Amino acid sequence: MSTPAQYYQSLPPVSKFYGVACLMTTSALYFGLYDPWNVALSYRDVFTRFQVWRLISNFFFLGPFSPFFAIRLIMIARYGVLLERGPFGKRTADYVWMLIFGALSLLVMAAIPFLWTPFMAGSVVFMIVYVWSREFPNAQINIYGVVTLKGFYLPWALLALDLIFGASLMADIIGMIAGHLYYFLTVLHPLAGGKYVLKTPRWVHKLVAYWGEGIQVNSPVQRDPNAGxxxxxxxxxxxxxxxxxxxxxxxxxxxxxxxxxxxxxxxxSYRLSGH
Incomplete structure (x- = not known):
């Protein structure tokens, strides 16, 4: 068995960064370092008080320490890692672009009043799970040792569990919408003969190359040899x-x-014989 340090080092870079960022954000809340509503998404504060950090900070808050937080963090460590190592293996820039596209889609949806939610880290997690379920539709998933189902139905099963536990479903639903939009534009639409319109931008490749982590095959930019x-x-x-x-x-x-x-x-030098 690997140690926690070895497990941490084995994680792919993007999932590692996002999981640790969410953990650090909740840890800072536990120590009372900030008010969570100062990082919540509020378009009024963004445009009237120029608190532009809210457009980013809300994607890293999974809530206080709780079973709900633990489940979401495990979902990142499980399905985010499997997705990054599987379909996005050696495509780090493409995986980063998927998350950026998902975040932009969620910000657009949150501008609609009845779709607004203050914290959308859970939506990003559900987007990751939804894309994984479409990439691995026949994978066997066991939920709490009670129900076994195919991977295709995992997002809907998790949605039903949140409903049973009394959690808000809006963040989950818009995350699934963002995931379906990405999968449709990158897989379903091109397979149907449509044009591939969601190519990873060059600046994302440059960002990953500057970061110096991960691998991107057929990258249009060269990796910075001094990165990292x-x-x-x-x-x-x-x-x-x-x-x-x-x-x-x-x-x-x-x-x-x-x-x-x-x-x-x-x-x-002298030999032991003295010659």
Whole structure:
């Protein structure tokens, strides 16, 4: 079995970032560092008080610590990771674009009064689950060891559970709508002969390349070789050879002349026999 640290290191970058961000947001609330309504989505505050952070911050608040919060975080760790490793394997920029498109779609829907919800992190989670259910429709899912169903029906089963537990369904429903819109534009519409209109923008590829995490096949931009590197310097091998991350031709020539064949000390040697 892997340790918690090994499990954390094994997570793909986007799901890891989003899950940790949601956990840190709720932890900050637990310690009383902010009022949750200061990060809630409010178009009135955005346009009259210029509190533009509300357009982003509401996507990272899953609520206070509770069973509801734990279930949503597990859904990110389960279905978000499976989606990122499966259909979006080696397509980190495409996965980031899916989340950005989903967030923009949710912001548009929230502008309609009866679809508005103050916190839409749960909607993003349901979007992830919905896209996963369409990518793995025949996967066998066991819910609480009681019901076994196919992956295609998972979002609807979770929606029914929220209804039973008395939770608000609006965030779940608009998340499923955003997920269906993305899946329709990227999979169903092109398969029906339509034009692929939701290509990942170049700036998203640049963002992922600058971030230096994940992999994107056929990326239109080159990954920044310095991304994710906080220090570059010289290193020394155990046999005395000096290695350097980047050197000029003149430095390489000097290193060749002064290397000493990797021997740190030269002198006479004697056999044990004395000869």
């Amino acid at each position: 590197v906080s220090f570059r310097g010289r290193s020394y091998r155990l046999n005395g050879n000096r290695a350097q991350t980047s050197t000029t031709p003149s430095e390489q020539q000097n290193q060749t002349n002064n290397s000493g064949d990797g021997v740190a000390f030269r002198g006479k």
